[in-house]
Amino acid sequence: MNLSTQPYKGARDFYPEDKRLQKYMFGIWRKVAEQFGYEEYDAPILEPLELYLAKTGEEIVSEQTYTFTDRGGRQVAIRPEMTPTVSRMVAAKRQELAYPLRWYSVPNLWRYERPQRGRLREHWQLNVDIFGVDGLLAEAEIIQVANGILKTAGATQSMYTIRVNSRKLMDFILKDYLELDSVQRHMIAKLIDRMHKVSHEAFMAESHAIFTPTQREKGASNKLIGLLKTKDLNHLPEVVRSHSAAMELKELFKLLKDAGVENAIFDLSIMRGFDYYTGIVFEVYDENPDNNRSMLGGGRYDGLVGLFGVDPVPTVGFGFGDVTLQNFLEGHKLLPPERSDTDIYAVVIGQTYGPALRAIQEMRDMGLNVAVDITGRKIDKQIQTAVKKNIHYAIFIGEKELSEEQFEIKNLVTGVSERHSLARIVSIVKDYRGASEEE
């Protein structure tokens, strides 16, 4: 029996070209997070299982988490998300940290479930959180960071929509406005979560089944669907519109507009599961018709740090997965050009390796990434190798070049060759590298 060469189900190998794209995406994440003053942290990939049991969502922990018992009999989980971990870290140093904390991380996470488009078993997720700020400026900043990432990746605002809702407003609507009990609220929340997957008729029928006869007589289903379709806060019914959570949303949209975020809209159907969020929640949707789905999401969760027995810390954050970002970039043709990190490929002619290697090292010392062909193959093969590796330049080094101290540099894309000193060649390549990094 042959060993399989496939990676583990739902996980990916990153060949150099894949890794290049991953580094590009992570680079954007880090750059934008740091532009806003966020600092990177990290933590172990293993956590005690209890860390996840404390939260709601039982199926998630019991069936969708990788768990095992270690040799000491401890129940261990491979982290399925970063939020409990970062809350643990903040709680551990609750008294000594300088608030507000602006923290980010790019952990790999595992979830045990059937892989499908946009959702694999192992993925990397940017986590951006701000700890210690009660006010809406925290929400506004977090959404700005998410927006800044997409902008930096080359997206225009027509390519995505930021949909914002409020847990507090939702609670008021379900509990006080529609007068639902806790079981009904839970069922309606689940229904709302998948309203874009079912037909209008199916939605009406299912919601109808959840309401009591009295509620039905009051037109609960129509009231609900009317609310869910409202994209403008001003069009909500008076009692809803004047609720403090609605006023808060209004203020948030104003802050976002002032910050240049034009494509944030109100959407009451944004639920974000039904777990630890306590206030504003948001999701960013890809507007590509072939990939119209949520790319990232987050919101305010003021209660998690307090679970560790310390005073609670108000928190706003979001998570952004590498798979959904990649789908977004692919769908909008925003993938970076394939370019090698190797600046120049040295083609050595004849048996002049000794002196050639010295010249090559000089180029490295002057700051270039230089790969040298040490196969001894014919020149055309050496060039073909460089081309296949997407290296932009080749330098030819033979006896003649070494004795004249003039080397031939060839642009492998245009096919143009020139002869220059080593220093001049290095500066040409650096100019190219600088220009292409500006793009």
Next chain:
RNA sequence: GCGGACGUAGCUCAGUUGGUAGAGCGUCGGGUUGUGGUCCCGAAUGUCGUGGGUUCAAUCCCCAUCGUUCGCCCCA
């Protein structure tokens, strides 16, 4: 966990109403010794995902299994 589709050379795929397989691309070599991407010539490669069953005979039929993929459930 549930349902659909798929699994043939490195890649994309064709094919046989059951008699052990092909194309394009790619790879490798050549078209005379210091220069690629075009062109011409030539070559290699597959236990047709795996195991079992039916059959004189299976890559093609049946069952199971593994994997890929789309969707459901769920979504951190």
